[in-house]
Amino acid sequence: MLESLGHGCPVVSYDINYGPNEMVQDHLNGRLLPAGDFGKLYRTLFDLLSHREKIRFYSQNAPESMYPYQADQVQKVWGNFMSKKK
Incomplete structure (x- = not known):
């Protein structure tokens, strides 16, 4: 889904518990x-x-939904997570 959205391809998906609604x-x-x-x-x-x-x-609208999954954003989330575990 992320790859599709990143290329501007809209997604039609079932709203299941793991992922699509995020x-x-x-x-x-x-x-x-x-x-x-x-x-x-x-x-x-x-x-x-x-x-x-x-x-x-x-x-x-599809590409901007990729923002939370960009490398720098993921790095921030993981950095915050790891600093709390110390």
């Missing part, structure tokens, strides 16, 4: 759907393919 902001850089809802997945993909402006909007 990276994808529904209706901002992609879509989060209820887990296992195949009907919603179909309707969402059909809607996106029918409304290219939504894809463009999500694509424009």
Whole structure:
């Protein structure tokens, strides 16, 4: 998902417990759907393919969602974590 977002590719994902909702902001850089809802997945993909402006909007917002995962940001988080463990 991070690689997709970093290249400006919006993500359509199920909102499961591990990861997607930390990276994808529904209706901002992609879509989060209820887990296992195949009907919603179909309707969402059909809607996106029918409304290219939504894809463009999500694509424009996708790269900035990468900020917390950039090397310098991860380094700060780990540095703070490690300094508290001493």
